[in-house]
Amino acid sequence: MEIKNNLESVRRRIAASCSACGRDPAQVGLLAVSKTFGPEAVAQAYAAGQLAFGENYIQEAVEKIQALADLPLQWHCIGPVQSNKTRLVAEHFDWVQSVDRLKIAERLSAQRPLARGLLQVCIQINIDGGPSKSGVPPQEALALAQALAALPGLRLRGIMTIPEPAESEEAALAVHRRAQALFAHLRSTGLDLDTLSMGMSGDLEPAIQAGSTLVRVGSAIFGARAPLSP
Numbered sequence: 001m002e003i004k005n006n007l008e009s010v011r012r013r014i015a016a017s018c019s020a021c022g023r024d025p026a027q028v029g030l031l032a033v034s035k036t037f038g039p040e041a042v043a044q045a046y047a048a049g050q051l052a053f054g055e056n057y058i059q060e061a062v063e064k065i066q067a068l069a070d071l072p073l074q075w076h077c078i079g080p081v082q083s084n085k086t087r088l089v090a091e092h093f094d095w096v097q098s099v100d101r102l103k104i105a106e107r108l109s110a111q112r113p114l115a116r117g118l119l120q121v122c123i124q125i126n127i128d129g130g131p132s133k134s135g136v137p138p139q140e141a142l143a144l145a146q147a148l149a150a151l152p153g154l155r156l157r158g159i160m161t162i163p164e165p166a167e168s169e170e171a172a173l174a175v176h177r178r179a180q181a182l183f184a185h186l187r188s189t190g191l192d193l194d195t196l197s198m199g200m201s202g203d204l205e206p207a208i209q210a211g212s213t214l215v216r217v218g219s220a221i222f223g224a225r226a227p228l229s230p
């Protein structure tokens, strides 16, 4: 019941943000980030109408995907992808939003089973220059996007960002505006992109104001996560 209520309140936040900036709520997708929560939690969200789920830890995700194979769910990989995990990602996920190197994209392309159709891909951008973060610097995004768009088995859909928590809503908006400008620039070169994945539980309003087409929401739906064991 709590997950259902939480989902409804997240959907209300999305609708309110859209109406505040004159956007159509149908243009903003909701990805439920279910990392650390079990298959029962995902099944509850599904029962409340949620179809798309995001996972960070690939092994954990594959177990959940297999346990819930009877449900028509869409799975997005949003966590770091190491070379030795690309096969699992290519075989089990529908989307991967966290591609930040050509080598990873090439492995995903080679390993995507034909029968699974195209793997939908976003490039993760280090939009605020966080030093320890994955994601390509914005100035390298175009070259990677062009290389990636030519790979078989993949369909490049857009970009994804994970900015550091900002000190104010204005600061969050300014960072999201940079991603919006980069997304517009990539599209202006002729790349056929439709996905600007940004905004989480704490900053979905400024993300939507800056044009996000997909917010990724975990704790506001499933509750606080237990800290990871070391």
Ligand SMILES: *Cc1c(COP(=O)(O)O)cnc(C)c1O
Residues within 6 Å of the ligand: 033, 035, 056, 078, 079, 162, 200, 201, 202, 216, 217, 218, 219, 220
């Ligand atoms: C965990 C996570 C989210 C969701 O974060 P919340 O603050 O719980 O909404 C979104 N995107 C990525 C990449 C994440 O790792």
